[in-house]
Amino acid sequence: MNVSMTLTALQGIPLIRPGDDLGEILWYALMSNGITLQDGDILVIAQKIVSKAEGRLVNLSEITPSAQAEELARLTSKDARFVELVLRESRAVLRYRPGTLIVEHRWGFVCANAGIDHSNVEGLYGNPEDWVLLLPEDPDASARRIRAALRERSGVNLGVLIIDSHGRAWRLGTVGVCIGVAGVPALVDLRGHPDLFGYQLRVTQVAAADELAAAASLIMGQADEKRPVVHVRGFPYPLRESSFSELRRPEEQDLFR
Incomplete structure (x- = not known):
């Protein structure tokens, strides 16, 4: 067959x-x-x-990082505002090192940066570099x-x-x-x-x-x-x-x- x-x-x-x-x-x-x-x-x-259709765009200029985000940002060399979003989308931080942050997403899968991404993201206003996209x-x-x-x-x-x-x-x-x-x-x-x-x-x-x-x-x-x-x-x-x-x-x- x-x-x-x-x-x-x-x-x-x-x-x-x-x-x-x-x-x-x-x-x-x-x-x-x-x-x-x-x-x-x-x-x-x-x-x-x-x-994008669900409006999951976020502007980093509107995010205030927590103390935990500030510390993880220092350890990973990432933007503290970005790290704050990762923490909000995650159940737990599993691994980190400079340039890398591995988490358990709140839906249960393990991935880098809670799936939050800069690439192919067009912002609605302001600095294009400040816009990121969350998972659905x-x-x-x-x-x-x-x-x-x-x-x-x-x-x-x-x-x-x-x-x-x-x-x-x-x-x-x-x-x-x-x-x-x-x-x-x-x-x-x-x-x-x-x-x-x-x-x-x-x-x-x-x-x-x-x-x-x-x-x-x-x-x-x-x-x-x-x-x-x-x-x-x-x-x-x-x-x-x-x-x-x-x-x-x-x-x-x-x-x-």
């Missing part, structure tokens, strides 16, 4: 502004790219346009809203992933990872399934949402490509309800803490 999966970057996505209706924008982008949604299709969406307030809820809007228009069962670029504890470089999901299995449990020789798998769980996020991130790009949305057809697992929590490793099992 031939198995294939097609990933298509949507062209013509406009620059997203606070308050924009992403569901409507994506619907018209699909039509202009000649794509008719089918059952089982998935849209993979860069976190940045979701955050609730990435799962964002994914659910976009999915519902597209399901209402198309009448098909589709999935939505919201992804970001994260580093990994044991490898160099960043990869695309899922931070919000709706209608796509985040984790596929293959324990109990036989391998080629009839041996029952005992520990295999597939981070299917992360694998798809990494594939989509390859064609999205990381700089000025303007490809923040990827349409996916042929995902090899059945769609189902899920949430990011499926991917979160319990703290007592995390050997990198």
Whole structure:
């Protein structure tokens, strides 16, 4: 049996502004790219346009750093106002050194700087260097809203992933990872399934949402490509309800803490 999966970057996505209706924008982008949604299709969406639409822009000139932020800024050589935002978005600071601040985000994943970013961020006024972008307030809820809007228009069962670029504890470089999901299995449990020789798998769980996020991130790009949305057809697992929590490793099992 031939198995294939097609990933298509949507062209013509406009620059997203606070308050924009992403569901409507994506619907018209699909039509202009000649794509008719089918059952089982998935849209993979860069976190940045979701955050922009939700108005998650912050101007550092309006942030007053705490004493903790001031101290961490001294230790990491970062702007204390930026560090203050990182602390507000985090459950805990896990590691730091000059130039690096690793935290547990309040949604449970570990990342640098709580996902707060300067790149490809256009401010509303003042000094452009003072503007940063936070992750969506609730990435799962964002994914659910976009999915519902597209399901209402198309009448098909589709999935939505919201992804970001994260580093990994044991490898160099960043990869695309899922931070919000709706209608796509985040984790596929293959324990109990036989391998080629009839041996029952005992520990295999597939981070299917992360694998798809990494594939989509390859064609999205990381700089000025303007490809923040990827349409996916042929995902090899059945769609189902899920949430990011499926991917979160319990703290007592995390050997990198």
